[in-house]
Amino acid sequence: MAASDDRLFTRAIHPLHAALLAGAVPLFLGGLLSDLAYGNSAEMQWSNFAAWLIAGAMVFTGFALLWAFIAAIRVRFRAGWPLWCFLLLLAAFVLGLVDSFVHARDAWGIMPAAPILSAIVTLVILLAAMIGLASLRAGEAK
Template identity: 30%
Template sequence: MKTPNRPYRSRFATAIFDVLNPVPYGMFVGTLIFDITYAITRNVFWGKGAAWLVTVGLLFAIIPRFINLFHVWLPSRYPRAAGERLDFWLNLLGIIAAILNAFVHSRDAYGMVPLNVVLSVMTVALLSVGQFTLAVSKFRIRESVRE
């Protein structure tokens, strides 16, 4: 009797995810720093820099989210951490906030303040909570495997 082939997590896809997943987070944190600096100084350089950072962060967020989509929602022989689905939804909400932030950055001059700072804080907070949830759930899986 032949056992059915069960899908599994690709090592290559997991490696790509692990390499690219932190990049958007760093870009969005940079966007937050630039937005706060722009709100304080009113120097156009910081506003334009934040617009570029949020755009590049969104471009780098595409590939890890698609890999995460397949890892979380398709059946797998590997154990799925309890927080992976919550991390997926938090990242999705953070990316939606970042998209809105990119549109806010298209406004002229100081018209983007204070909404740009609010959306940047929301994006970074959602991604931070998602990463923390994922780290805790993966730690619990490792501890249960040791026992």
């Protein structure tokens, strides 16, 4: 029987990488909800909450991106979940960086760009987490 490289793609995600992926999702979602709350109430503190939540999400996303880069190098950037997870995390990191620059403006100056960017980056990080965490299968971890 011929040897196959399919075993590289069935390898489960490392638990720390899974925690980094899963940790970024609620922080970006909290930033989105804070932006929406600021848009409805004009209470300046919601803008501050959103900025801090996005900064925390960027820390998690940066470490998850580094981990996904190493995982993608290990499989030599072939098609599979490590490559897609890396590309989505890279997009989330770039969009999150732009979103954090938007949140660096004064409170009223962030509208309407901040909730739109926060919604986009939340969707992208959610997709990255779904793809990355889909490789967590009971009984297949080696």
